[in-house]
Amino acid sequence: MRLVTLTLNPAIDQTVTLDALTPGSVHRARSVWSDAGGKGVNVACCLADWGLAIAATGVLGQDNAAPFAQLLAAKSIDDRFVWIPGETRTNLKLLDASGGDTTDINLPGLEFGPSTVEAVRAVLADLTGPGSLAVLAGSLPRSLGPDIYARLTAELKRRGARVVLDASGPALAAALAAGRDSLPDAIKPNRHELEEWAGRPLPTLADVLDAAHHLQRSGIALVCVSLGAEGALFVSSEGALRALPPPTRVASTVGAGDALVAGLVAGLHDGLPLPDLARRALAFAAGKLSRTGANLPPRAEVEAIAADIQVERLG
Numbered sequence: 001m002r003l004v005t006l007t008l009n010p011a012i013d014q015t016v017t018l019d020a021l022t023p024g025s026v027h028r029a030r031s032v033w034s035d036a037g038g039k040g041v042n043v044a045c046c047l048a049d050w051g052l053a054i055a056a057t058g059v060l061g062q063d064n065a066a067p068f069a070q071l072l073a074a075k076s077i078d079d080r081f082v083w084i085p086g087e088t089r090t091n092l093k094l095l096d097a098s099g100g101d102t103t104d105i106n107l108p109g110l111e112f113g114p115s116t117v118e119a120v121r122a123v124l125a126d127l128t129g130p131g132s133l134a135v136l137a138g139s140l141p142r143s144l145g146p147d148i149y150a151r152l153t154a155e156l157k158r159r160g161a162r163v164v165l166d167a168s169g170p171a172l173a174a175a176l177a178a179g180r181d182s183l184p185d186a187i188k189p190n191r192h193e194l195e196e197w198a199g200r201p202l203p204t205l206a207d208v209l210d211a212a213h214h215l216q217r218s219g220i221a222l223v224c225v226s227l228g229a230e231g232a233l234f235v236s237s238e239g240a241l242r243a244l245p246p247p248t249r250v251a252s253t254v255g256a257g258d259a260l261v262a263g264l265v266a267g268l269h270d271g272l273p274l275p276d277l278a279r280r281a282l283a284f285a286a287g288k289l290s291r292t293g294a295n296l297p298p299r300a301e302v303e304a305i306a307a308d309i310q311v312e313r314l315g
């Protein structure tokens, strides 16, 4: 199965560790480090660590290319990015050492026009066909309309590929408003993104489950809702279940959602039944949490984490 990820708005994640984050005051950082990332890049990194052959495409700036070129080469990811003049954005991640919380400041990113979109579409057309799987992930540059994921999903589906979508806001809403044949095969909103789509708060697990069921019945084969430290909920034709994260030493939560998506893809790749797929997804997230950057522990360690993950059937 050919696997490809798309990142239209990648980022260099600059993580700044502070003793404590106090808005409005001067901080002296304890440490700072940078990781080339962005949602599809991170998914590709985790899948490469797991041992799958993977291509990554999207749009990157030529002026700060080195960290991405090095990362993709180091992980043997097939680099199919479209490189354009300018700098890929840097996103700030403020890690508060007192409580362990991370505050994300995500910048808008490089803008580009229709000819760059055409170049990306051509790469996707070249990389996908019947049996392939594409992950479309992350925010969109401001120069693009919110229907880009909906259009790309429809094209990929027509070509016989499966689509996993990790998006938010209007881009997610547009993709979920498509006709049944053009819907993504799997989505992974977090609770907040699902609430935005639903247009109402979803305070209880039953509320989240209702919204996820609604989406699954509308034609999305697999709906996974990530719930941070509370784990994740999975709904497919096999039923609904919740998986609980194992006790984990958290080095960085940045990219945990992307690792979860990578675990879903690895599970879909192997045709796992829903409970095992959920365990694998949570194990990818837990494995990544123990490390900085989009890095997984060795495969045997991830498998051992998966074996211990508690899964409970819902409703």
Ligand SMILES: Nc1ncnc2c1ncn2[C@@H]1O[C@H](COP(=O)(O)OP(=O)(O)O)[C@@H](O)[C@H]1O
Pocket: 190, 226, 227, 228, 229, 230, 231, 232, 245, 248, 250, 253, 255, 256, 257, 258, 260, 282, 285, 286, 289
């Ligand atoms: N603080 C945490 N403790 C344990 N597991 C976590 C924590 N934060 C995230 N996770 C794991 O990572 C997954 C994705 O995290 P989440 O924050 O929901 O994603 P996103 O970054 O997309 O919002 C969760 O489903 C959970 O398994």
Ligand SMILES: O=P(O)(O)OC[C@H]1O[C@](O)(COP(=O)(O)O)[C@@H](O)[C@@H]1O
Pocket: 009, 011, 012, 013, 037, 038, 039, 040, 042, 091, 106, 137, 138, 139, 140, 253, 254, 255, 256, 257, 258, 259
């Ligand atoms: O594409 P967006 O939504 O702007 O998010 C980009 C950010 O999300 C990340 O991919 C991390 O995402 P998660 O923590 O949700 O897994 C970072 O690498 C990047 O800074």
